[in-house]
Amino acid sequence: MTDPKDTINIENVVASTGIGQELDLQSVAMDLEGADYDPEQFPGLVYRTQNPKSAALIFRSGKIVCTGAKSTDDVHESLRIVFDKLRELQIQVNEDPEIVVQNIVTSADLGRNLNLNAIAIGLGLENIEYEPEQFPGLVYRLDEPEVVALLFGSGKLVITGGKKPEDAEHAVDKIVSRLEDLGLLE
Amino acid sequence: RLRKWQERIRTKDAGERNLQFALSETDRMASSLAIPRSVREVACVMYRRALDEDLIRGRSIEGVATSTLYAACRMEGIPRSLEEVAAVSRVERKEIGRTYRYVAQELGLEMEPVNPKKYVPRFCSELELSEEVQAKANEIIDTTTEKGLLSGKSPTGYAAAAIYAASLLCNEKKTQREVSDVAQVTEVTIRNRYQEQIEAMGIH
DNA sequence: ATTTTACTTTTTAAAGC
DNA sequence: GCTTTAAAAAGTAAAAT
8 A cells, every 4th residue: 555645746836035135127127038027917027947947936126936846955946046147137146045935735646536525524514615516626724734635536635835845744644544534535 | 993883884784785786686696597486585595694794895796696596506406507697697607606615614504515416307307308317317327426426526517418328328319519508518528427427337 | 529728726925006 | 806926636618620
């Protein structure tokens, strides 16, 4: 039996940081190759890195959001690239800006099909949201860790809202034991 | 604090005045969907509850009215799909769906997922299919659900596929197009669900 | 009739309307 | 509330082939 925890895979990491300097996005957009900037549509400038793949949203305040990375290491590497690109444009960037991970999206597999109808009743209709007419996944919010799980009929699931990789592991553990207690993981 | 009290009375009065509009809208939508009066009553009581618990703030009256009507139909066992209620509402499907989820959560309605069988009588009636086809469709739904095919699937598409399959088995064939029209789902969905159901039923 | 593209859900920061 | 970005899950829809 494969331990569901061994199937956990980080799919996306969102983090925020700042260079500690205000920016003239108009000129950055002119000089930075591949930059997308449309202030009418969104106040942030979009810059994509290729290796590792990610998208950085750069704001006038100098604050930056990095999303799309597959690990916290990739987030740091992506932002290192962004910082260097800005320095090439003669923009002052703090030495080691603090990078805060805001959200980690993970996928996992329980290894067996799930009867979402039974799980909805078992976990308690007041604790879940399951509207297959609107979305095929059952939404389960956990208090500890404070994450949201999306359970699917295939047994696969998505854990989102966590700030550290361990959050997903703890969440999977809790979900597995809850479903086992309910006798709904067979 | 006096200002806050006055504001609360003002909003409450506004809500009361708008209640008239909400109830007439509920009635208009219910009429065009041929929803029984008893269900309209349930919808109106639910709307009043939503108003009393201040759930309408930040949302459109029509959106809440449509959502409570949708919820009432499900509660009373004669569901209308979001597509169907959206067709007679001036609020789009997506907004009705999220407002419904919000109201259901806040009012603690504890709604169970819709059983596809609830759509069989109405859809079959619109297609002028016999009792035999209805019974067969219900049998297909029960059997395939027990085999775990229902998880995550839309109740309307599931019911539509079972009805299509049953109409073939009972020699009262309806085309996928005819069934998709009354069920408000695409032919592709009927085809996909139909294939799985037929396979699970062991019919070839 | 099948395939591709796109949207549904959840999460999260950012600045501005 | 909305706008934008990324990503997974699986179902449905619209459009293209």
